[in-house]
Amino acid sequence: MPESIEKQDLQLQLQAVHEALDSGAANHARQLLAGLDSSEVAHLLESMPGKPRKVLWELLSEDFQGDVLQYLGDEVRQSFLSRMQPDEVAAVIEGLETDDIADILQELPDQVFQQVLLSMDEQNRQRLQTVLSFPEDTAGGLMNTDTITVRPDVTLEVVLRYLRLRGELPEATDSLFVVDSSDRFVGVLPLANVLTRHQDDLVRSAMRDDIEAIPADTDAQEVATLFERRDLISAAVIDDEDRLLGRITIDDVVDVIRDEAEHSLLSSAGLDEDEDTFAPVGSSARRRALWLGVNLLTALMASAVIKIFEPTIQAVAGLAVLMPIIASMGGIAGSQTLTLVVRGMALGRIGDSNARWMLGKEMAVGALNGLLWALVVGGVAAFWYDDYALGGVMAMAMLINLSIAAAAGVLLPIAMEKANIDPALAGSMALTTVTDVVGFFSFLGLATLLLI
Amino acid sequence: MPESIEKQDLQLQLQAVHEALDSGAANHARQLLAGLDSSEVAHLLESMPGKPRKVLWELLSEDFQGDVLQYLGDEVRQSFLSRMQPDEVAAVIEGLETDDIADILQELPDQVFQQVLLSMDEQNRQRLQTVLSFPEDTAGGLMNTDTITVRPDVTLEVVLRYLRLRGELPEATDSLFVVDSSDRFVGVLPLANVLTRHQDDLVRSAMRDDIEAIPADTDAQEVATLFERRDLISAAVIDDEDRLLGRITIDDVVDVIRDEAEHSLLSSAGLDEDEDTFAPVGSSARRRALWLGVNLLTALMASAVIKIFEPTIQAVAGLAVLMPIIASMGGIAGSQTLTLVVRGMALGRIGDSNARWMLGKEMAVGALNGLLWALVVGGVAAFWYDDYALGGVMAMAMLINLSIAAAAGVLLPIAMEKANIDPALAGSMALTTVTDVVGFFSFLGLATLLLI
Structure with a gap:
């Protein structure tokens, strides 16, 4: 397939550059780079860890550095710019388009920013200030001033x-x-x-x-x-x-x-889109720890629910074997609904005029699949433990959890958007919290009522 | 925010059209549509359930239907075309660009396809056959023949x-x-x-x-x-x-x-990108059931692991309270790694030349976060149950699961790509299977060895 050939190309280039750098053959590496255009060099830089990346960067001429900069992700770009003097930054970005310069400047510390601005000529500075007067994510922040x-x-x-x-x-x-x-x-x-x-x-x-x-x-x-x-x-x-x-x-x-x-x-995995895939271990670990911490809080909530029913589990240890199934199925069904709704909202297809219809539809889907998998899972449990009552409890809990999962999949993102919380970020974790809590509570609660 | 105004606009238009349709005011609905361009009408159609969608479609003129068709998703488009006669299809798509016509034709049953082809003039048919001779997802399938x-x-x-x-x-x-x-x-x-x-x-x-x-x-x-x-x-x-x-x-x-x-x-949620958000309950339920079935199999594997340790849980019911924490943290940490790696592979940044580096980095991140959360979670467990040995087991299992999660997050997608399995589809479910099984096994296994 051509696509894999192209990917292989990059991998071969990477390998060649790595080897040249490892053997200290700077001239050879420079030759390899000379055959590539700036977007390809940016791609190579994005695909290497910090040390060889830095060496490679230093091999580029000032003009070429500027060209490459515009193709780099925020984090990688930032790592290069933070090591440069203001006049170097000014020289490097000189030839770029106004909107790219604006993007780059906005990432710099205020003092460097001002110095770079001062070192530009009057016309460029004015153009830049027009673009800078608008937030980055508006038409004004995206535009160039090179109109005819x-x-x-x-x-x-x-x-x-x-x-x-x-x-x-x-x-x-x-x-x-x-x-x-x-x-x-x-x-x-x-x-x-x-x-x-x-x-x-x-x-x-x-x-x-x-x-x-x-x-x-x-x-x-x-x-x-x-x-x-x-x-x-x-x-x-x-x-x-x-x-x-x-x-x-x-x-x-x-x-x-x-x-x-x-x-x-x-x-949805708690990652930032500008995150550098090849960032050092320390900074990656620190950033991801935060998301794991949030998840731990939600997991502790689920555990607290199970803890209420500890005596029930002591009496029927099989419940501990079966309960993850209820939670897992609820999580998967809910995330299907959530994914569709978050995407529908982003595309402007789901809003006040049809949210209620959507809720009705998804709850019907949830109930149908709830019934189907209640029968299957209830059957499996009854067969495994030769216990029809246990199978019945399992089936009821499954039906409840898939229905609640569907409702939560629609209502959570809608509520989040109204509260100005990004559903793409928080939706998935909030949803599994609901399906875990509801799943464990309904299953163990019903078991306590009916089996003990 | 302008964005929400635009979304609101669509919602207001939707509401107005729905009301016009509900009250049977076809002429009024036609007037509302006359003020919109074809991409906006397509957007409205995509945002409604089947019944009003069908009514709205019938209100459009033949030419306009053709224009609208090219903006519709595969599934919605299919639902309209399947109700039309071959000569109607031919008339509707006549004015479209060759690549759009090719897209539409490829979705039709073979017989209809041939009839539509026959009803076109010689030049258009030849152009179309050139485009059709290439797979849809290649340059040949994407191209138009209107070159100068x-x-x-x-x-x-x-x-x-x-x-x-x-x-x-x-x-x-x-x-x-x-x-x-x-x-x-x-x-x-x-x-x-x-x-x-x-x-x-x-x-x-x-x-x-x-x-x-x-x-x-x-x-x-x-x-x-x-x-x-x-x-x-x-x-x-x-x-x-x-x-x-x-x-x-x-x-x-x-x-x-x-x-x-x-x-x-x-x-990653087992959904198809062409799926119609407003599809009828029955077909949506059927499609999603498949994914739930696959998930049930993986959940049963995790349950089978727990079942091995049923006697241990009977002895120490607190294990059932704590075990979902280990599985959940492993799942989250692993999916962070998986998401980064799948994206890195899609962008061509991760391949043979740096897969080993990536594995090393992610395992180091996993081990660091494993240590941190082992301490926290072990402390919580020891405090909750006033049992240092239990805390120790919890900490060890956490460290093991986060390390394995990191390794699986790197190795699974790489192995899947080599085996021609789409990691975006199967990666997430395979990963949680690994983290569930490893999490439950290490936690309950260590507990059996050390606490019983």
């Missing part, structure tokens, strides 16, 4: 002449923006229209006014939704008086989508 | 005249492709270069030959990586003799990235 603007009342011939005079266009330029004399956004002039329309046509008649500009305070997620819905390549960003501030390009949007996906995936 | 080609030895003036004659360009056209007389790919001519270079320049001198074309059998994932690394908007797709077959555009790549992210997220 034209007036509505000139002809396409004039536009063409202007573009030829200008030479190079910024990356991912699929359209020019049309602004009036006070810099207010009027419309979008696709390059395709410049090429295919009559040269005598006015910009006004060749432009499209059906593509809206994005207000600078729009949330990054919503920007991504807009780009996906309208299949945009680039879009204008405006202030609250419709003045053009900059533009967002699809590559920045792809980053937003990637980051969001990483967040959903990693936060 | 130019020869290397004409001037830009000729290109400009040709484009004006042609009129409209296909969506997301940021460049033309340069081919020789036998249709072999030679290079890429960015629209920006057509605009900014001298009209007398030859295409050959204005084109870029540093942007590679993508072989048709390249895996979709790798196509996405290429687009991201090189910040591409579109790319040429070629056969194994370098002949131009079509082009891939960034919007298709964004879909690949989204699908992959959804897959990672949903498959």
Whole structure:
């Protein structure tokens, strides 16, 4: 498969670079790097532990370091920048796009930040300050200021002449923006229209006014939704008086989508999406300890429930054998519902208008599967222990726990969102707490009532 | 926050449409829909249960149905298409892009598929057959055939005249492709270069030959990586003799990235990424039952381990209270490692060259956290039961389980990938099986040896 070939390529490159570094053949390593582009070098750096990573970084020229920086994750980037002087940082990031510079600067200590800002020329500083005046996760924070603007009342011939005079266009330029004399956004002039329309046509008649500009305070997620819905390549960003501030390009949007996906995936395990896979043992252990501590508290709650029924277990030790099954099935069924609901909420599909329908549906699914697995599990228990009463208790507890699991899978994330808690982060642990507590309580409680 | 406003908008639209449908006001519902574009209507349809969804669908005109179809998830789309006649399907999908038509056709029964194909005109059928000859998840399956080609030895003036004659360009056209007389790919001519270079320049001198074309059998994932690394908007797709077959555009790549992210997220809960959130209770229950059944088997394995030690539990019922803590902490620690490793492998960061390093690191993290939580948990147990020996057993079992969890978190996904099992799907369940079995066995085994 081509994919594995590509992955193998990286692994072979890694191996070669590691060997070169291990044998101290810096020149050979430099040669290996010369054949790669900056995103590939970033990938190599992300794939190595701290020591060789540092050596490799030092082998790169200043310009190349800047190019590589924009492709690195926050944590790895931070580790390089924190060892550099302000003027070095300024020199390294000089050639980058405004939004990437803004991203990088925001991670630096305030003092370094100010010094880097001072060492830039006036125009770049102003551009940067515009971008920096918006939060990182808004349209304003995502934008670049490299827009090309034209007036509505000139002809396409004039536009063409202007573009030829200008030479190079910024990356991912699929359209020019049309602004009036006070810099207010009027419309979008696709390059395709410049090429295919009559040269005598006015910009006004060749432009499209059906593509809206994005207000600078729009949330990054919503920007991504807009780009996906309208299949945009680039879009204008405006202030609250419709003045053009900059533009967002699809590559920045792809980053937003990637980051969001990483967040959903990693936060359910209590991990940060910027976490460096190859971070040192100490810092990794410290960060993960916190999540284990939270989990311990929830596990102690479940244990406290079991403790109530210690005499029952003493009387019927088989209960201890069977009780993890109830808890485990509840956890799995609940997390299926939770995963669907959290995703549905993130996509805007589940909200006030259909939350009740969703609850009804999931509880019906939970009850159906509860019935099915109650029969199976009750049968297994009755057979294993040759005890029909025990089988009955097992079946009832299973039905109860799968129903509660379904309800919790819908209600917990909805309640969390209302309370401004990220359900992708806290949902899964809260859910298993519910299914453990309910599972143990119903199973051991019923056993105490009916078997003792 | 703007994001929640957008989500609220959808919820308000949903509410309005639901009310219109409930009161039988079809005309009013039609009016509501007229103000929306096709991606928004698709979003509404995805956000409703089967009955109102069907009513809403019937309100759409044939052309609009086609537009909406391309934005729907596989399962929802399938539910509409399966109720249509072949000629209706053909009429509805007529105006779509080739790759979208190919996607839709592949979901249809073979007979319908053939009939739809026959009802198309010759040119469209041929284009479609080119795309259909490649698997859906390769560059060939993703591509469109709407390329615009130019020869290397004409001037830009000729290109400009040709484009004006042609009129409209296909969506997301940021460049033309340069081919020789036998249709072999030679290079890429960015629209920006057509605009900014001298009209007398030859295409050959204005084109870029540093942007590679993508072989048709390249895996979709790798196509996405290429687009991201090189910040591409579109790319040429070629056969194994370098002949131009079509082009891939960034919007298709964004879909690949989204699908992959959804897959990672949903498959760990045993869910399919195409699953309809609002599917009927019966089919949802049936699909999820399978995953619960697999889980039951693993839970029974854990129970079988506990059963070995039933006499021990009879003697010391407190063991039953404490044992879920060991299993739970192992599961959480292991899933942190597993999540990082599965993601690292998907990104190509973890492979043969550094798997051993990763194992060492994670085992060190596991041992460190094992020591920390062994002390805490051992202390809690000793205090709770006023029994130092029990505390010691608890601490030892915790240390063992967190170390094994770390090793399993690294080794399981690596072994699964070698065996061609998707670690995103099976990893999490396999891991908790290991941590449950090891946790119960080490805790109860040590207790049997040391406490009885």
